[in-house]
Amino acid sequence: MANEQQTEFWSGSGGEYWVVNQQQMDTMLKPLGDAALAHIDLASVQHLLDIGCGTGSTTLDIAARLSDGARVTGADLSVPMTDYARSRVTETGVKNAEFITCDLQLDPFxxxxxxxxxxxxxxxxxxxxxxGFKNIRAALKPGAPLAFVCWQTPSENLWHSLAVATAKKFIEMPSAPEPRAPGPFAFAETEYVTSILEDAGFSDIVMTPHEQTVELFSGQDVRSAAENFARINPIISAFVTEAGEDKAEPLIAALAETLAPHHKDGALHFPSATWLVSAKA
Ligand SMILES: C[S@@+](CC[C@H](N)C(=O)[O-])C[C@H]1O[C@@H](n2cnc3c(N)ncnc32)[C@H](O)[C@@H]1O
Structure with missing residues:
Protein backbone atom coordinates (compact mmCIF):
# COMPACT_ATOMS: atom_id res chain seq x y z
CA MET A 1 0.00 0.00 0.00
CA ALA A 2 1.26 3.51 -0.85
CA ASN A 3 2.31 5.71 2.09
CA GLU A 4 1.64 2.86 4.53
CA GLN A 5 4.14 3.97 7.20
CA GLN A 6 3.05 7.58 7.00
CA THR A 7 -0.62 6.63 7.25
CA GLU A 8 0.13 4.51 10.31
CA PHE A 9 2.11 7.34 11.95
CA TRP A 10 -0.19 10.27 11.16
CA SER A 11 -3.39 8.41 11.94
CA GLY A 12 -1.69 6.89 15.02
CA SER A 13 0.74 8.26 17.61
CA GLY A 14 2.02 11.13 15.42
CA GLY A 15 -1.45 12.50 14.71
CA GLU A 16 -2.53 12.15 18.33
CA TYR A 17 0.58 14.04 19.48
CA TRP A 18 -0.19 16.90 17.06
CA VAL A 19 -3.81 17.12 18.20
CA VAL A 20 -2.81 17.38 21.88
CA ASN A 21 0.06 19.80 21.18
CA GLN A 22 -1.60 21.84 18.45
CA GLN A 23 -0.99 25.19 20.17
CA GLN A 24 2.68 24.46 20.82
CA MET A 25 3.23 23.35 17.23
CA ASP A 26 1.51 26.50 15.98
CA THR A 27 3.71 28.75 18.12
CA MET A 28 6.75 27.15 16.55
CA LEU A 29 5.55 26.89 12.95
CA LYS A 30 3.28 29.90 12.38
CA PRO A 31 6.01 32.40 11.47
CA LEU A 32 7.49 29.90 8.99
CA GLY A 33 4.11 29.14 7.39
CA ASP A 34 3.35 32.85 7.16
CA ALA A 35 6.65 33.45 5.36
CA ALA A 36 5.62 30.91 2.68
CA LEU A 37 2.03 32.18 2.50
CA ALA A 38 3.34 35.65 1.66
CA HIS A 39 4.19 34.19 -1.78
CA ILE A 40 0.46 33.90 -2.61
CA ASP A 41 -1.69 36.96 -3.30
CA LEU A 42 -4.64 35.91 -1.13
CA ALA A 43 -6.77 38.81 -2.36
CA SER A 44 -7.01 37.20 -5.81
CA VAL A 45 -7.71 33.63 -4.62
CA GLN A 46 -11.18 32.05 -4.92
CA HIS A 47 -10.47 28.50 -3.73
CA LEU A 48 -7.21 27.47 -2.05
CA LEU A 49 -5.97 23.96 -1.26
CA ASP A 50 -4.08 23.57 2.04
CA ILE A 51 -1.91 20.48 1.49
CA GLY A 52 -1.35 18.26 4.56
CA CYS A 53 -3.31 20.76 6.66
CA GLY A 54 -3.09 18.67 9.85
CA THR A 55 -5.18 20.09 12.68
CA GLY A 56 -6.30 22.95 10.43
CA SER A 57 -4.65 26.02 11.97
CA THR A 58 -3.31 27.32 8.66
CA THR A 59 -6.60 26.51 6.89
CA LEU A 60 -8.63 28.50 9.43
CA ASP A 61 -6.15 31.34 9.36
CA ILE A 62 -6.32 31.48 5.54
CA ALA A 63 -10.15 31.32 5.66
CA ALA A 64 -10.15 34.48 7.78
CA ARG A 65 -7.87 36.27 5.35
CA LEU A 66 -9.65 35.46 2.06
CA SER A 67 -11.94 37.87 0.22
CA ASP A 68 -15.72 37.55 0.52
CA GLY A 69 -17.00 34.50 -1.32
CA ALA A 70 -13.59 32.78 -1.44
CA ARG A 71 -12.92 29.52 0.39
CA VAL A 72 -10.26 27.06 1.47
CA THR A 73 -10.12 23.27 1.56
CA GLY A 74 -7.72 21.60 3.98
CA ALA A 75 -6.75 18.07 2.92
CA ASP A 76 -4.84 15.60 5.05
CA LEU A 77 -4.16 11.88 5.45
CA SER A 78 -4.63 11.81 9.21
CA VAL A 79 -7.99 10.79 10.63
CA PRO A 80 -7.50 12.25 14.14
CA MET A 81 -6.03 15.50 12.81
CA THR A 82 -8.82 16.13 10.27
CA ASP A 83 -11.46 15.09 12.83
CA TYR A 84 -10.02 17.69 15.17
CA ALA A 85 -9.84 20.28 12.36
CA ARG A 86 -13.55 19.68 11.59
CA SER A 87 -14.45 20.11 15.26
CA ARG A 88 -12.74 23.52 15.12
CA VAL A 89 -14.99 24.52 12.20
CA THR A 90 -18.06 23.50 14.19
CA GLU A 91 -16.78 25.34 17.26
CA THR A 92 -15.87 28.57 15.47
CA GLY A 93 -18.73 28.55 12.93
CA VAL A 94 -16.33 29.38 10.08
CA LYS A 95 -18.28 29.12 6.83
CA ASN A 96 -15.58 29.18 4.15
CA ALA A 97 -13.33 26.32 5.33
CA GLU A 98 -13.80 22.57 4.90
CA PHE A 99 -11.62 19.54 5.64
CA ILE A 100 -11.14 16.37 3.61
CA THR A 101 -9.43 13.22 4.86
CA CYS A 102 -7.50 11.85 1.88
CA ASP A 103 -4.12 10.83 0.53
CA LEU A 104 -3.05 13.71 -1.70
CA GLN A 105 -0.72 11.43 -3.62
CA LEU A 106 -3.49 9.08 -4.67
CA ASP A 107 -6.95 10.57 -4.31
CA PRO A 108 -7.91 12.76 -7.24
CA PHE A 109 -9.87 16.00 -6.97
CA GLY A 132 1.79 13.42 -5.40
CA PHE A 133 2.63 16.73 -7.03
CA LYS A 134 1.10 15.64 -10.37
CA ASN A 135 -2.11 14.91 -8.51
CA ILE A 136 -2.00 18.33 -6.82
CA ARG A 137 -1.21 20.07 -10.11
CA ALA A 138 -4.15 18.38 -11.82
CA ALA A 139 -6.42 19.94 -9.19
CA LEU A 140 -4.99 23.43 -9.87
CA LYS A 141 -5.99 25.82 -12.65
CA PRO A 142 -3.15 26.33 -15.16
CA GLY A 143 -0.79 29.03 -13.87
CA ALA A 144 -2.13 28.85 -10.28
CA PRO A 145 0.46 29.61 -7.56
CA LEU A 146 1.88 26.90 -5.28
CA ALA A 147 3.79 27.94 -2.14
CA PHE A 148 5.13 25.79 0.66
CA VAL A 149 7.72 25.71 3.44
CA CYS A 150 9.93 22.68 4.14
CA TRP A 151 12.94 22.04 6.37
CA GLN A 152 16.58 22.26 5.31
CA THR A 153 18.91 19.54 6.70
CA PRO A 154 18.62 18.19 10.29
CA SER A 155 22.08 19.57 11.14
CA GLU A 156 20.79 23.07 10.31
CA ASN A 157 17.80 22.52 12.59
CA LEU A 158 19.02 22.19 16.16
CA TRP A 159 15.50 21.65 17.52
CA HIS A 160 15.77 18.21 15.93
CA SER A 161 19.46 17.34 16.02
CA LEU A 162 20.07 18.29 19.69
CA ALA A 163 17.46 15.84 20.98
CA VAL A 164 18.79 13.05 18.78
CA ALA A 165 22.41 13.66 19.87
CA THR A 166 21.41 13.64 23.55
CA ALA A 167 19.21 10.54 23.22
CA LYS A 168 22.02 8.62 21.50
CA LYS A 169 23.94 8.65 24.80
CA PHE A 170 21.16 6.61 26.44
CA ILE A 171 19.32 4.62 23.82
CA GLU A 172 19.97 3.09 20.46
CA MET A 173 18.69 5.49 17.85
CA PRO A 174 18.15 4.14 14.31
CA SER A 175 20.73 5.36 11.84
CA ALA A 176 19.66 8.52 10.05
CA PRO A 177 17.13 7.78 7.29
CA GLU A 178 18.15 8.14 3.67
CA PRO A 179 18.22 11.91 2.99
CA ARG A 180 15.29 11.72 0.53
CA ALA A 181 13.17 9.16 2.42
CA PRO A 182 9.64 10.42 3.20
CA GLY A 183 9.84 12.42 6.42
CA PRO A 184 10.36 15.95 7.74
CA PHE A 185 13.78 16.38 6.07
CA ALA A 186 13.06 14.72 2.69
CA PHE A 187 13.03 18.08 0.87
CA ALA A 188 16.32 19.45 2.21
CA GLU A 189 18.09 19.36 -1.19
CA THR A 190 17.16 22.05 -3.69
CA GLU A 191 18.01 19.97 -6.80
CA TYR A 192 15.74 17.16 -5.60
CA VAL A 193 12.77 19.41 -4.86
CA THR A 194 13.19 21.31 -8.13
CA SER A 195 13.32 18.06 -10.12
CA ILE A 196 10.15 16.73 -8.42
CA LEU A 197 8.24 19.91 -9.22
CA GLU A 198 9.56 20.03 -12.79
CA ASP A 199 8.69 16.37 -13.40
CA ALA A 200 5.20 17.04 -12.04
CA GLY A 201 4.81 19.86 -14.59
CA PHE A 202 5.26 22.96 -12.37
CA SER A 203 7.15 25.99 -13.72
CA ASP A 204 8.70 29.20 -12.32
CA ILE A 205 10.17 27.23 -9.39
CA VAL A 206 11.98 29.37 -6.82
CA MET A 207 13.49 28.10 -3.55
CA THR A 208 14.47 30.83 -1.10
CA PRO A 209 16.50 29.97 2.02
CA HIS A 210 14.86 31.25 5.18
CA GLU A 211 16.44 31.41 8.63
CA GLN A 212 14.40 32.35 11.65
CA THR A 213 14.47 31.71 15.39
CA VAL A 214 11.53 29.56 16.47
CA GLU A 215 9.95 29.27 19.90
CA LEU A 216 8.83 26.00 21.49
CA PHE A 217 6.97 25.08 24.65
CA SER A 218 6.25 28.63 25.69
CA GLY A 219 5.11 29.04 29.29
CA GLN A 220 7.00 25.91 30.42
CA ASP A 221 10.05 25.66 32.64
CA VAL A 222 13.06 23.87 31.21
CA ARG A 223 12.19 20.55 32.88
CA SER A 224 8.63 20.43 31.46
CA ALA A 225 9.95 21.61 28.11
CA ALA A 226 12.46 18.71 28.16
CA GLU A 227 9.70 16.19 28.96
CA ASN A 228 7.62 17.49 26.07
CA PHE A 229 10.62 17.88 23.80
CA ALA A 230 11.32 14.15 24.25
CA ARG A 231 7.87 13.50 22.75
CA ILE A 232 8.55 15.29 19.45
CA ASN A 233 10.79 12.49 18.23
CA PRO A 234 8.82 9.23 17.76
CA ILE A 235 11.76 6.98 18.80
CA ILE A 236 12.56 8.91 21.98
CA SER A 237 8.86 9.17 22.77
CA ALA A 238 8.35 5.40 22.39
CA PHE A 239 11.33 4.78 24.71
CA VAL A 240 9.98 7.13 27.40
CA THR A 241 6.54 5.46 27.24
CA GLU A 242 7.91 1.92 27.35
CA ALA A 243 10.71 2.49 29.87
CA GLY A 244 8.54 4.42 32.33
CA GLU A 245 9.45 7.51 34.33
CA ASP A 246 12.28 6.07 36.46
CA LYS A 247 14.25 4.49 33.62
CA ALA A 248 13.72 7.48 31.34
CA GLU A 249 14.79 9.96 34.05
CA PRO A 250 18.54 10.13 33.13
CA LEU A 251 17.65 10.90 29.50
CA ILE A 252 15.13 13.59 30.45
CA ALA A 253 17.59 15.13 32.93
CA ALA A 254 20.33 15.20 30.27
CA LEU A 255 17.90 16.72 27.79
CA ALA A 256 16.96 19.44 30.30
CA GLU A 257 20.68 20.21 30.77
CA THR A 258 21.27 20.37 26.99
CA LEU A 259 18.23 22.57 26.51
CA ALA A 260 18.96 24.98 29.37
CA PRO A 261 21.15 27.34 27.29
CA HIS A 262 18.28 27.63 24.78
CA HIS A 263 15.65 28.39 27.44
CA LYS A 264 14.83 32.01 28.03
CA ASP A 265 11.71 34.07 28.83
CA GLY A 266 9.81 30.85 29.59
CA ALA A 267 10.33 29.13 26.23
CA LEU A 268 12.90 27.25 24.17
CA HIS A 269 14.40 29.28 21.33
CA PHE A 270 16.18 27.65 18.40
CA PRO A 271 17.50 28.84 15.08
CA SER A 272 15.70 27.15 12.17
CA ALA A 273 16.53 26.80 8.48
CA THR A 274 13.81 26.21 5.91
CA TRP A 275 13.14 26.60 2.19
CA LEU A 276 10.31 28.82 1.01
CA VAL A 277 9.27 27.24 -2.27
CA SER A 278 7.08 28.86 -4.88
CA ALA A 279 6.00 27.64 -8.33
CA LYS A 280 3.22 27.85 -10.89
CA ALA A 281 0.93 24.99 -12.03
C1 LIG B 1 4.37 18.05 9.86
S1 LIG B 1 2.63 17.85 9.73
C2 LIG B 1 2.12 19.48 9.30
C3 LIG B 1 0.66 19.73 9.58
C4 LIG B 1 0.16 21.15 9.28
N1 LIG B 1 0.42 21.54 7.91
C5 LIG B 1 0.74 22.15 10.24
O1 LIG B 1 1.67 22.88 9.85
O2 LIG B 1 0.28 22.22 11.38
C6 LIG B 1 2.54 16.98 8.18
C7 LIG B 1 1.13 16.68 7.72
O3 LIG B 1 1.14 16.09 6.41
C8 LIG B 1 0.13 15.10 6.36
N2 LIG B 1 0.41 14.14 5.26
C9 LIG B 1 1.46 13.29 5.15
N3 LIG B 1 1.34 12.56 4.03
C10 LIG B 1 0.20 12.96 3.40
C11 LIG B 1 -0.47 12.54 2.21
N4 LIG B 1 0.02 11.59 1.42
N5 LIG B 1 -1.65 13.15 1.89
C12 LIG B 1 -2.18 14.11 2.70
N6 LIG B 1 -1.58 14.53 3.84
C13 LIG B 1 -0.41 13.97 4.19
C14 LIG B 1 0.18 14.46 7.73
O4 LIG B 1 -0.97 13.71 8.05
C15 LIG B 1 0.40 15.68 8.63
O5 LIG B 1 -0.80 16.23 9.07
Whole structure:
Protein backbone atom coordinates (compact mmCIF):
# COMPACT_ATOMS: atom_id res chain seq x y z
CA MET A 1 0.00 0.00 0.00
CA ALA A 2 1.26 3.51 -0.85
CA ASN A 3 2.31 5.71 2.09
CA GLU A 4 1.64 2.86 4.53
CA GLN A 5 4.14 3.97 7.20
CA GLN A 6 3.05 7.58 7.00
CA THR A 7 -0.62 6.63 7.25
CA GLU A 8 0.13 4.51 10.31
CA PHE A 9 2.11 7.34 11.95
CA TRP A 10 -0.19 10.27 11.16
CA SER A 11 -3.39 8.41 11.94
CA GLY A 12 -1.69 6.89 15.02
CA SER A 13 0.74 8.26 17.61
CA GLY A 14 2.02 11.13 15.42
CA GLY A 15 -1.45 12.50 14.71
CA GLU A 16 -2.53 12.15 18.33
CA TYR A 17 0.58 14.04 19.48
CA TRP A 18 -0.19 16.90 17.06
CA VAL A 19 -3.81 17.12 18.20
CA VAL A 20 -2.81 17.38 21.88
CA ASN A 21 0.06 19.80 21.18
CA GLN A 22 -1.60 21.84 18.45
CA GLN A 23 -0.99 25.19 20.17
CA GLN A 24 2.68 24.46 20.82
CA MET A 25 3.23 23.35 17.23
CA ASP A 26 1.51 26.50 15.98
CA THR A 27 3.71 28.75 18.12
CA MET A 28 6.75 27.15 16.55
CA LEU A 29 5.55 26.89 12.95
CA LYS A 30 3.28 29.90 12.38
CA PRO A 31 6.01 32.40 11.47
CA LEU A 32 7.49 29.90 8.99
CA GLY A 33 4.11 29.14 7.39
CA ASP A 34 3.35 32.85 7.16
CA ALA A 35 6.65 33.45 5.36
CA ALA A 36 5.62 30.91 2.68
CA LEU A 37 2.03 32.18 2.50
CA ALA A 38 3.34 35.65 1.66
CA HIS A 39 4.19 34.19 -1.78
CA ILE A 40 0.46 33.90 -2.61
CA ASP A 41 -1.69 36.96 -3.30
CA LEU A 42 -4.64 35.91 -1.13
CA ALA A 43 -6.77 38.81 -2.36
CA SER A 44 -7.01 37.20 -5.81
CA VAL A 45 -7.71 33.63 -4.62
CA GLN A 46 -11.18 32.05 -4.92
CA HIS A 47 -10.47 28.50 -3.73
CA LEU A 48 -7.21 27.47 -2.05
CA LEU A 49 -5.97 23.96 -1.26
CA ASP A 50 -4.08 23.57 2.04
CA ILE A 51 -1.91 20.48 1.49
CA GLY A 52 -1.35 18.26 4.56
CA CYS A 53 -3.31 20.76 6.66
CA GLY A 54 -3.09 18.67 9.85
CA THR A 55 -5.18 20.09 12.68
CA GLY A 56 -6.30 22.95 10.43
CA SER A 57 -4.65 26.02 11.97
CA THR A 58 -3.31 27.32 8.66
CA THR A 59 -6.60 26.51 6.89
CA LEU A 60 -8.63 28.50 9.43
CA ASP A 61 -6.15 31.34 9.36
CA ILE A 62 -6.32 31.48 5.54
CA ALA A 63 -10.15 31.32 5.66
CA ALA A 64 -10.15 34.48 7.78
CA ARG A 65 -7.87 36.27 5.35
CA LEU A 66 -9.65 35.46 2.06
CA SER A 67 -11.94 37.87 0.22
CA ASP A 68 -15.72 37.55 0.52
CA GLY A 69 -17.00 34.50 -1.32
CA ALA A 70 -13.59 32.78 -1.44
CA ARG A 71 -12.92 29.52 0.39
CA VAL A 72 -10.26 27.06 1.47
CA THR A 73 -10.12 23.27 1.56
CA GLY A 74 -7.72 21.60 3.98
CA ALA A 75 -6.75 18.07 2.92
CA ASP A 76 -4.84 15.60 5.05
CA LEU A 77 -4.16 11.88 5.45
CA SER A 78 -4.63 11.81 9.21
CA VAL A 79 -7.99 10.79 10.63
CA PRO A 80 -7.50 12.25 14.14
CA MET A 81 -6.03 15.50 12.81
CA THR A 82 -8.82 16.13 10.27
CA ASP A 83 -11.46 15.09 12.83
CA TYR A 84 -10.02 17.69 15.17
CA ALA A 85 -9.84 20.28 12.36
CA ARG A 86 -13.55 19.68 11.59
CA SER A 87 -14.45 20.11 15.26
CA ARG A 88 -12.74 23.52 15.12
CA VAL A 89 -14.99 24.52 12.20
CA THR A 90 -18.06 23.50 14.19
CA GLU A 91 -16.78 25.34 17.26
CA THR A 92 -15.87 28.57 15.47
CA GLY A 93 -18.73 28.55 12.93
CA VAL A 94 -16.33 29.38 10.08
CA LYS A 95 -18.28 29.12 6.83
CA ASN A 96 -15.58 29.18 4.15
CA ALA A 97 -13.33 26.32 5.33
CA GLU A 98 -13.80 22.57 4.90
CA PHE A 99 -11.62 19.54 5.64
CA ILE A 100 -11.14 16.37 3.61
CA THR A 101 -9.43 13.22 4.86
CA CYS A 102 -7.50 11.85 1.88
CA ASP A 103 -4.12 10.83 0.53
CA LEU A 104 -3.05 13.71 -1.70
CA GLN A 105 -0.72 11.43 -3.62
CA LEU A 106 -3.49 9.08 -4.67
CA ASP A 107 -6.95 10.57 -4.31
CA PRO A 108 -7.91 12.76 -7.24
CA PHE A 109 -9.87 16.00 -6.97
CA UNK A 110 -12.02 17.35 -9.76
CA UNK A 111 -9.61 18.77 -12.36
CA UNK A 112 -8.63 22.46 -12.03
CA UNK A 113 -10.89 23.32 -9.08
CA UNK A 114 -8.31 25.29 -7.04
CA UNK A 115 -6.64 28.55 -8.00
CA UNK A 116 -3.85 28.33 -5.36
CA UNK A 117 -2.18 25.69 -3.18
CA UNK A 118 -0.22 26.11 0.05
CA UNK A 119 1.47 23.88 2.58
CA UNK A 120 3.16 24.32 5.94
CA UNK A 121 5.43 21.26 6.20
CA UNK A 122 2.83 18.92 4.66
CA UNK A 123 4.48 17.93 1.37
CA UNK A 124 7.56 15.89 2.38
CA UNK A 125 5.85 12.60 3.20
CA UNK A 126 4.81 11.18 -0.18
CA UNK A 127 6.52 7.88 -1.07
CA UNK A 128 6.07 8.84 -4.75
CA UNK A 129 6.50 12.63 -4.63
CA UNK A 130 6.23 13.22 -8.40
CA UNK A 131 2.89 11.37 -8.44
CA GLY A 132 1.79 13.42 -5.40
CA PHE A 133 2.63 16.73 -7.03
CA LYS A 134 1.10 15.64 -10.37
CA ASN A 135 -2.11 14.91 -8.51
CA ILE A 136 -2.00 18.33 -6.82
CA ARG A 137 -1.21 20.07 -10.11
CA ALA A 138 -4.15 18.38 -11.82
CA ALA A 139 -6.42 19.94 -9.19
CA LEU A 140 -4.99 23.43 -9.87
CA LYS A 141 -5.99 25.82 -12.65
CA PRO A 142 -3.15 26.33 -15.16
CA GLY A 143 -0.79 29.03 -13.87
CA ALA A 144 -2.13 28.85 -10.28
CA PRO A 145 0.46 29.61 -7.56
CA LEU A 146 1.88 26.90 -5.28
CA ALA A 147 3.79 27.94 -2.14
CA PHE A 148 5.13 25.79 0.66
CA VAL A 149 7.72 25.71 3.44
CA CYS A 150 9.93 22.68 4.14
CA TRP A 151 12.94 22.04 6.37
CA GLN A 152 16.58 22.26 5.31
CA THR A 153 18.91 19.54 6.70
CA PRO A 154 18.62 18.19 10.29
CA SER A 155 22.08 19.57 11.14
CA GLU A 156 20.79 23.07 10.31
CA ASN A 157 17.80 22.52 12.59
CA LEU A 158 19.02 22.19 16.16
CA TRP A 159 15.50 21.65 17.52
CA HIS A 160 15.77 18.21 15.93
CA SER A 161 19.46 17.34 16.02
CA LEU A 162 20.07 18.29 19.69
CA ALA A 163 17.46 15.84 20.98
CA VAL A 164 18.79 13.05 18.78
CA ALA A 165 22.41 13.66 19.87
CA THR A 166 21.41 13.64 23.55
CA ALA A 167 19.21 10.54 23.22
CA LYS A 168 22.02 8.62 21.50
CA LYS A 169 23.94 8.65 24.80
CA PHE A 170 21.16 6.61 26.44
CA ILE A 171 19.32 4.62 23.82
CA GLU A 172 19.97 3.09 20.46
CA MET A 173 18.69 5.49 17.85
CA PRO A 174 18.15 4.14 14.31
CA SER A 175 20.73 5.36 11.84
CA ALA A 176 19.66 8.52 10.05
CA PRO A 177 17.13 7.78 7.29
CA GLU A 178 18.15 8.14 3.67
CA PRO A 179 18.22 11.91 2.99
CA ARG A 180 15.29 11.72 0.53
CA ALA A 181 13.17 9.16 2.42
CA PRO A 182 9.64 10.42 3.20
CA GLY A 183 9.84 12.42 6.42
CA PRO A 184 10.36 15.95 7.74
CA PHE A 185 13.78 16.38 6.07
CA ALA A 186 13.06 14.72 2.69
CA PHE A 187 13.03 18.08 0.87
CA ALA A 188 16.32 19.45 2.21
CA GLU A 189 18.09 19.36 -1.19
CA THR A 190 17.16 22.05 -3.69
CA GLU A 191 18.01 19.97 -6.80
CA TYR A 192 15.74 17.16 -5.60
CA VAL A 193 12.77 19.41 -4.86
CA THR A 194 13.19 21.31 -8.13
CA SER A 195 13.32 18.06 -10.12
CA ILE A 196 10.15 16.73 -8.42
CA LEU A 197 8.24 19.91 -9.22
CA GLU A 198 9.56 20.03 -12.79
CA ASP A 199 8.69 16.37 -13.40
CA ALA A 200 5.20 17.04 -12.04
CA GLY A 201 4.81 19.86 -14.59
CA PHE A 202 5.26 22.96 -12.37
CA SER A 203 7.15 25.99 -13.72
CA ASP A 204 8.70 29.20 -12.32
CA ILE A 205 10.17 27.23 -9.39
CA VAL A 206 11.98 29.37 -6.82
CA MET A 207 13.49 28.10 -3.55
CA THR A 208 14.47 30.83 -1.10
CA PRO A 209 16.50 29.97 2.02
CA HIS A 210 14.86 31.25 5.18
CA GLU A 211 16.44 31.41 8.63
CA GLN A 212 14.40 32.35 11.65
CA THR A 213 14.47 31.71 15.39
CA VAL A 214 11.53 29.56 16.47
CA GLU A 215 9.95 29.27 19.90
CA LEU A 216 8.83 26.00 21.49
CA PHE A 217 6.97 25.08 24.65
CA SER A 218 6.25 28.63 25.69
CA GLY A 219 5.11 29.04 29.29
CA GLN A 220 7.00 25.91 30.42
CA ASP A 221 10.05 25.66 32.64
CA VAL A 222 13.06 23.87 31.21
CA ARG A 223 12.19 20.55 32.88
CA SER A 224 8.63 20.43 31.46
CA ALA A 225 9.95 21.61 28.11
CA ALA A 226 12.46 18.71 28.16
CA GLU A 227 9.70 16.19 28.96
CA ASN A 228 7.62 17.49 26.07
CA PHE A 229 10.62 17.88 23.80
CA ALA A 230 11.32 14.15 24.25
CA ARG A 231 7.87 13.50 22.75
CA ILE A 232 8.55 15.29 19.45
CA ASN A 233 10.79 12.49 18.23
CA PRO A 234 8.82 9.23 17.76
CA ILE A 235 11.76 6.98 18.80
CA ILE A 236 12.56 8.91 21.98
CA SER A 237 8.86 9.17 22.77
CA ALA A 238 8.35 5.40 22.39
CA PHE A 239 11.33 4.78 24.71
CA VAL A 240 9.98 7.13 27.40
CA THR A 241 6.54 5.46 27.24
CA GLU A 242 7.91 1.92 27.35
CA ALA A 243 10.71 2.49 29.87
CA GLY A 244 8.54 4.42 32.33
CA GLU A 245 9.45 7.51 34.33
CA ASP A 246 12.28 6.07 36.46
CA LYS A 247 14.25 4.49 33.62
CA ALA A 248 13.72 7.48 31.34
CA GLU A 249 14.79 9.96 34.05
CA PRO A 250 18.54 10.13 33.13
CA LEU A 251 17.65 10.90 29.50
CA ILE A 252 15.13 13.59 30.45
CA ALA A 253 17.59 15.13 32.93
CA ALA A 254 20.33 15.20 30.27
CA LEU A 255 17.90 16.72 27.79
CA ALA A 256 16.96 19.44 30.30
CA GLU A 257 20.68 20.21 30.77
CA THR A 258 21.27 20.37 26.99
CA LEU A 259 18.23 22.57 26.51
CA ALA A 260 18.96 24.98 29.37
CA PRO A 261 21.15 27.34 27.29
CA HIS A 262 18.28 27.63 24.78
CA HIS A 263 15.65 28.39 27.44
CA LYS A 264 14.83 32.01 28.03
CA ASP A 265 11.71 34.07 28.83
CA GLY A 266 9.81 30.85 29.59
CA ALA A 267 10.33 29.13 26.23
CA LEU A 268 12.90 27.25 24.17
CA HIS A 269 14.40 29.28 21.33
CA PHE A 270 16.18 27.65 18.40
CA PRO A 271 17.50 28.84 15.08
CA SER A 272 15.70 27.15 12.17
CA ALA A 273 16.53 26.80 8.48
CA THR A 274 13.81 26.21 5.91
CA TRP A 275 13.14 26.60 2.19
CA LEU A 276 10.31 28.82 1.01
CA VAL A 277 9.27 27.24 -2.27
CA SER A 278 7.08 28.86 -4.88
CA ALA A 279 6.00 27.64 -8.33
CA LYS A 280 3.22 27.85 -10.89
CA ALA A 281 0.93 24.99 -12.03
C1 LIG B 1 4.37 18.05 9.86
S1 LIG B 1 2.63 17.85 9.73
C2 LIG B 1 2.12 19.48 9.30
C3 LIG B 1 0.66 19.73 9.58
C4 LIG B 1 0.16 21.15 9.28
N1 LIG B 1 0.42 21.54 7.91
C5 LIG B 1 0.74 22.15 10.24
O1 LIG B 1 1.67 22.88 9.85
O2 LIG B 1 0.28 22.22 11.38
C6 LIG B 1 2.54 16.98 8.18
C7 LIG B 1 1.13 16.68 7.72
O3 LIG B 1 1.14 16.09 6.41
C8 LIG B 1 0.13 15.10 6.36
N2 LIG B 1 0.41 14.14 5.26
C9 LIG B 1 1.46 13.29 5.15
N3 LIG B 1 1.34 12.56 4.03
C10 LIG B 1 0.20 12.96 3.40
C11 LIG B 1 -0.47 12.54 2.21
N4 LIG B 1 0.02 11.59 1.42
N5 LIG B 1 -1.65 13.15 1.89
C12 LIG B 1 -2.18 14.11 2.70
N6 LIG B 1 -1.58 14.53 3.84
C13 LIG B 1 -0.41 13.97 4.19
C14 LIG B 1 0.18 14.46 7.73
O4 LIG B 1 -0.97 13.71 8.05
C15 LIG B 1 0.40 15.68 8.63
O5 LIG B 1 -0.80 16.23 9.07
Missing amino acids: EPAIFDAAFSRFGVMFFDAPVA
